[in-house]
Amino acid sequence: MSNHPFHPTASAGNPAGNHLRRHRQQAGLSQLELALRANVSQRHLSCVETGRAKPSPGTLHALLSALGVPLEECNEVFLAAGYAPRYTASPLNAPAMAMVHEAIAHILQANNPAPAIVLDSMWYITAANTSAGRLLQMAGVQPRDDAPLNLLETLLRPEGLGDQLINADEIRATAWHRASREAAGNPELAQLLQDLPCPAALAIAPSPSPVVLTRLRSAHGELKFLSTFTTFGMPLDVTVASLRIEHLIPADTHTWHTMTLAYEQVTAKP
Template sequence: MTATVHASAPTVGEALRRWRELRRLSQLELSIRAEISTRHLSFVETGRSRPSREMVLRLAGPLDLPLRERNRLLLAAGYAPVYPENDLDAPQMAAVRAAVRQVLTGHEPYPAVVVDRGWNLVAANSSLTLLTDLAAPELLAAPANVLRVSLHPDGLAPHIANLGEWRGHLLSRLARQVELTGDAELAALEAELRDYPCDSPEPEIELPGPGEIVVPLRLRHESGELAFLSTIATFGTPLDVTLAELSIESFYPADEHTASVLRDRARR
């Protein structure tokens, strides 16, 4: 008979220490930022002292923990989560849905998408079809992952003129997110994307070329090469886990030819 071994969840002290080390902070540095004694922090990390709910949240602040991780930290300490996690379709999220629709509609005729923490597509405006029409239908099945659609060989990758540069930009962004959140699913996604083939040189360090101030997305299209700049917006004061993890990525034409093609498509 084979015994099954179940890994125990980390204690609050172990979780705090892991996050502190991930943020490359010493006990002294974190204690100064949290305005507590190093001795007290040491006792919490080793389990000699059980932190209050207020202390858990006080330490989570300078550790810059996402709301989801603050809730997990509270659970590890034996407290109920304080940050709600409402489905986007919930009645209390009506104002959020309205704001998202307004942003997406107002951005027409330029593409814009809303994604969750795993870069899964939540919503988009009609102009996004300029990009999604280039991808295999199976990649667009829900939940479609916008990074996978971008870099997969059956996605946008064969149509991206500066694939190595754009791929390097996306993977650098994702790597920073993995480091910030410690999210295992994001780490798995990063590993998957890095395994995709790329026949274009990928810069090890993002350095601007002559006259460049951002990394553009250069797309081969039947109307000629299109160039886009992108921005990412988040809600500024979220107190809900779902809301905190939403991002709106908006694409803008980087030249007049691209702007003209987008305007012409909108008139059809």
């Protein structure tokens, strides 16, 4: 029999340590680098990862924040460590979300005549500005009244928005790769991806442009947009953290002119 004391490893009854080590390795950080970022000792971090020490809620929060772990996955780590979940997931219609909706409405309105949409963690469009509605009409995409439009589905399924894109292979591959990364911590999104057709071309040659443009064919000719995202800073709620606003900024004069006219036609007084 060995005289050495038994120390549990990260694979033996240490779910919190497993989570932390996995997130650290995915971030490409050494224990020393993470310890410095989180202001904890490397020795303590090592003991936490191997199960020789139980981290306090404050230490867990510091480590997870330094790793940039999504709030929903942070809750999983807190549960694994024997603590209550730290972050709530408020319904979109909760009274506490009123200021969030006001901020979103302001951003969407200010973005006109450039299209802007709000996406949740499942890629459903939960809100859109007037110009986004006009753009979807120009693309022949008609959202259903009884269900929100899912951006992934309309990009990847036949007869959706993807069919109207001149560079459909490029956009579909980009969307698929992004959703695949997000699905690592989102089982529902992972299931949605399994149910969707995988893009035929996932290996796309690098574009000479510094960004990937969305190139849409329409009755007004080719429309070009570059995409940017807005997220909420310092979110303390899973729902708020999952929301993002995608801005489709016209990439040339023709697209700006077309979207400006389309917006003015909708908002012109009778």
